[in-house]
Amino acid sequence: MTRILRTLHDGVQHLFLALAGLSLGVVFAVVLTNSISRYLFHSSFVWGGSVSTYGMIYGTAFGVLAAYTQGLNVRFNIVTEFLSPRVNAVLELVSHLLTIAVGIAFTISAFEFVHSRGRIVITGLNLTTAYMQSAMIVLGAGLIVVASAKAIICVGELPSRLRGPAPEAGEP
Amino acid sequence: MIIVSFLVALLAIGVPIAVAILAVTSWLIAHSSFPFSLVAQQTFSGLDSFTLLAIPLFILAGELMNSSGITGSIVNFANALVGQFKSGLAQVNIWASFIFAGISGSAVADTSALGRVFIPSMKASGYPPDVAAALVAAASVIGPVVPPSIPVIIYALIYPVASVPAMFLGGAVPGLLLAVGLSIYLFVFAPKYGQAREALPIRERLKAFLNAIIPLAMPVFIVGSIVLGIVTPTEAAAFAVFYALIAGLFILRSLKLVDIPGVFIRSMRDSAVILVIIATVSLANWLLTYAQIPQNIATFVLHETPNKYIFLLMVNVFLLLVGLVLEGTSAMLVLVPILAPIATTYGIDPTHFAIVVIANLMIGLITPPMGLCLFVADSIANVGILRLTRRIIPLFLVEVAVLFVITYIPALVTWLPNQFGY
Numbered sequence: 001m002t003r004i005l006r007t008l009h010d011g012v013q014h015l016f017l018a019l020a021g022l023s024l025g026v027v028f029a030v031v032l033t034n035s036i037s038r039y040l041f042h043s044s045f046v047w048g049g050s051v052s053t054y055g056m057i058y059g060t061a062f063g064v065l066a067a068y069t070q071g072l073n074v075r076f077n078i079v080t081e082f083l084s085p086r087v088n089a090v091l092e093l094v095s096h097l098l099t100i101a102v103g104i105a106f107t108i109s110a111f112e113f114v115h116s117r118g119r120i121v122i123t124g125l126n127l128t129t130a131y132m133q134s135a136m137i138v139l140g141a142g143l144i145v146v147a148s149a150k151a152i153i154c155v156g157e158l159p160s161r162l163r164g165p166a167p168e169a170g171e172p
Numbered sequence: 173m174i175i176v177s178f179l180v181a182l183l184a185i186g187v188p189i190a191v192a193i194l195a196v197t198s199w200l201i202a203h204s205s206f207p208f209s210l211v212a213q214q215t216f217s218g219l220d221s222f223t224l225l226a227i228p229l230f231i232l233a234g235e236l237m238n239s240s241g242i243t244g245s246i247v248n249f250a251n252a253l254v255g256q257f258k259s260g261l262a263q264v265n266i267w268a269s270f271i272f273a274g275i276s277g278s279a280v281a282d283t284s285a286l287g288r289v290f291i292p293s294m295k296a297s298g299y300p301p302d303v304a305a306a307l308v309a310a311a312s313v314i315g316p317v318v319p320p321s322i323p324v325i326i327y328a329l330i331y332p333v334a335s336v337p338a339m340f341l342g343g344a345v346p347g348l349l350l351a352v353g354l355s356i357y358l359f360v361f362a363p364k365y366g367q368a369r370e371a372l373p374i375r376e377r378l379k380a381f382l383n384a385i386i387p388l389a390m391p392v393f394i395v396g397s398i399v400l401g402i403v404t405p406t407e408a409a410a411f412a413v414f415y416a417l418i419a420g421l422f423i424l425r426s427l428k429l430v431d432i433p434g435v436f437i438r439s440m441r442d443s444a445v446i447l448v449i450i451a452t453v454s455l456a457n458w459l460l461t462y463a464q465i466p467q468n469i470a471t472f473v474l475h476e477t478p479n480k481y482i483f484l485l486m487v488n489v490f491l492l493l494v495g496l497v498l499e500g501t502s503a504m505l506v507l508v509p510i511l512a513p514i515a516t517t518y519g520i521d522p523t524h525f526a527i528v529v530i531a532n533l534m535i536g537l538i539t540p541p542m543g544l545c546l547f548v549a550d551s552i553a554n555v556g557i558l559r560l561t562r563r564i565i566p567l568f569l570v571e572v573a574v575l576f577v578i579t580y581i582p583a584l585v586t587w588l589p590n591q592f593g594y
Contacts, residue, residue, distance in 0.1 A: 020444060021437035024228055028436075031225060031410040035403065049222050056228060057219045060451070063444025064190070073188035074445055074499060080186045088186075095187045102191050105198045105211070112209035113216065136212040143191075 005156075009069060009149045016066035016142070023059025027052045046124030054132040061139040068099075068146045089154070089161035096151035103143030110136035175200065189502055193452040197459060211455065218454030219447060222406055223336075226325050228443035229409030233390075233416045235439045237275050240420035240427045242387040243285050246271050249384035256371040259358050261297050262307055265290045266358070269311035270351040271384075273318035274391025279500075279537050282312035283548040291553045299365045302563045305553035309538050309545040309560070310567035311354060316500075316534045318347030319395045320412075323530045325405060326450065326501060331512040334522040337399045338594035339530075342523040342585040346531055346578045353574045354567060361566070386419045399592055446501060453505035466510040473514055480518035484579050487511060488532055492572070495536020499544060503533050523589055524582040531578065535571050538564055 034048035045051075067073050080088055114137065118130025175196055182192035198211050250268040257263050265286065272282050287308040294304035316323045319340035328336045372380075381388075394412050397403045403411065420427025460466055477483045494503050508529065515525040537545040540561050550560050578584050 017437045017441065020440040021433055024232060024436045024440035024443075027225060028229060028232065028410060028413055031229065031406060032414055035407040035410055052225055053220060053222055056225050056447070057216070059228070059440045060219060060444045060447045063441040064448045066441050067445050068188070070441075072441070072445060073190065074449060074502065075183070075186050075188045079184040091185045094185065095191075098182070098187055098195060099191050102194045102198065105202075105208075106194060106215075109198070109208050109210070110212035112207065113212040116207070116209055117213065133212075133216055136216050140212070 005149055005152055009146075009153065012146065012149070013066055013069040016062045016069065016146075020059050020062040020066055023055050023062060026055040027059065030055065047122070050122050050125060050132075054135070057132065057135045058138070061135045061142065064139065065142040065146050068143070069150070086162050086164060089158055093151060093154045093158065096147045096154055099147035100144055100151065103140050103147060105140075106143065107137060107140030110134075110140050189499075190448045190452045193449075193456050197452070197455050200459060214455040214458050215451045218451035221329060223325065223329060223404070224447065224450070226405040226409040227322055227446065228440055229406065229413055230320060230322055230325070231278070231281075231443050232436065232439040233409060233412035234275055234278065234281055235435045236413065236416035236420055236427065236432075237387060237390070238281070238285050239431055239435050240416065240424050242275070242384075242419075242424070243272070243289055245380075245384040246387055247286075247289055249380045249388070252372050252377040252380035254355075257359065259362050259365050261290070261294050261299070262303075262358050262362065262365065263355055265294070265304075265307055266311045266314075266351055266354045269308075269314050270318065270347065271388065273315040273347060274320070274395075275387055278322055279312040279315040279534055280544050280548055282315040283309055283545040284552075286312070287549050287552040291549070294365075295553075297365070301553045302555040302559045303365070305549040305555055305560055306563035306567060307354075307358075308552075309543070309549040310564055310571065311351075312545050313531075313534050313538060313571055314347050314350045317343045317350060317527070317531050318391075319343050320391060320398075320405075320408075321530070322446075323501060323504060323534065324526070326446075326504060327508060327526050327530060329450070330505060330508045331522070331526070333512070333516065334526040335594060336405045337401075337592070338523045338589040339526050340395050341399060341589040341592055341594065342527045343530070344588055345584050346527055346574070349574050349577065349584065350531075350571060353570045357566065357570045386423060390415060449502055450505060453502070456506075457509050460509070466513070469510055470514045470517070474517060480515075480520055481580070483514070483518055484520070484528070487515075488528070488575065488579060491529065491532040492535065492539075495533055496539050498536070500533035500536050503536070504529065521582055521586050523594070524585045527585045528575070528579050531575050535568065535575060538568060538571075 030048055030052040034044045038044040064073065080091060083091070110133070114130050114133045118128055118133050120129045121127070122129060122132070179192055179196045182195060183189065194211070201210050202208060247264065247268050250264045250271060254260065254263040254267050269282055269286055272286060287305070290308050291301065291304045295301050321340070321343055324339040324343065325336060328334055328339065390412060393415065394408050397411070398405055398408045421429070473483070477486065491503070491507070494507065511529065512522065512525060516522060537543055540546060540557055546557060546560055546564070550557055553560070
């Protein structure tokens, strides 16, 4: 069970990493093309600013989720450094459960946001802002998925982590 | 008070900063008369800015330059300049950091890139490994002060009264003073490490300069184009990426096409970790402003503090203490909206105050227990945080001395921007 989940977790991680990299590629290409066009031809794409900004917002959502799967989000270890591995194992689980709760609340909020403010048409693009604001739904729902996977893996490993490391040869 | 305690408790148990802020703000909004959609709306608004695009693009430019292996040419150039002085390799480390600062704009990136070069080579030359690691970490503080600087862009987003070109120019002299301060300390107080060597002949120096011309030209190109008003910071960042790609692929020929996707992925992931904190803090700031908390603090401080010099002293001491427990960018996001308007009320130049705050919080990167640069240096040198902390104390004091010099002589920050009309 844990092994299947780990494989899925790794797959999701690679997907989010690829999407994050792709988003930055789009941002770079659009900003550069628009800038060159502005200086050489004195005109730029009206949609350039919106597409690049929204590309970054989606990139941020994917990047944060990828970082979560890799345990790279910024956190303080000022207290946890001094705690035993057993206490840290429990706190890690608590942290993932709290992230699931935050993910659920954020997804609900994002749905309400898109529903109430998503009908404005973006200048130069024949699209409503709902498509862009949906990045917040992606972020919330993604947090639920990655934190759930982490929590299940954590629960699976909890008994062995609570028992602590096996004694080395020669130790009683 | 209960809310603050709850936030501190979440942070203390290791919940990611962005998740902890979202948890607290969601709870507050759910128990208020505001629509719950405000949580996502304000988070989205915190990211919906064209200027913010400069952050991932500058990080990408730095990553591409790193992947092109420019670190070696910078080290050779610094060695040609100062390698003959007492503790030559340590001096090279400081000046390589100063030059590297013009490319990466991030202290952690500087520690990682230069630490991998200097810590092993200084060890091999007879330097104790904790001395080498402490020096790499301390010198990396120069990075976010010297332009182009990612904290400067974040500061301008939080407090738009301070302009990016003015702050870029304003950071140049303080960055130089940090490097000079560390260099003088080594020259006067540090024991003599390593073998002394003769100064390189002019021809060798010229060769080292020519080999380093590509990385050396990059900060001139970025800062120059922004200051002259030719491009916006975001456009300059995109051109910097383009420059780094051309240099790596066709001039240096050390960057392979297959490496590029990985560089883009790492850059966006690392940027996202900063950007999500910016977004969630903008939500928290909206709530703080609505509750008039910054205004109340400002009124209190203005009433209790007799003049701007005492205010600057209090800010510096407070931020140095904050730097012990909060990561620099996060601290800036939380505190600048409160402190910067008070400074303006006192008549302190916004550019001057910005550089003082940035330099102060970046010094926090080398103070335990939250000193990210310390951790990165220790991960390379493997000497233990305690030994490293002992070695970094004199270097930390040198940097604090420079901080107080730029705090009480504002012209050191404002002179250069003034020359360009800012």
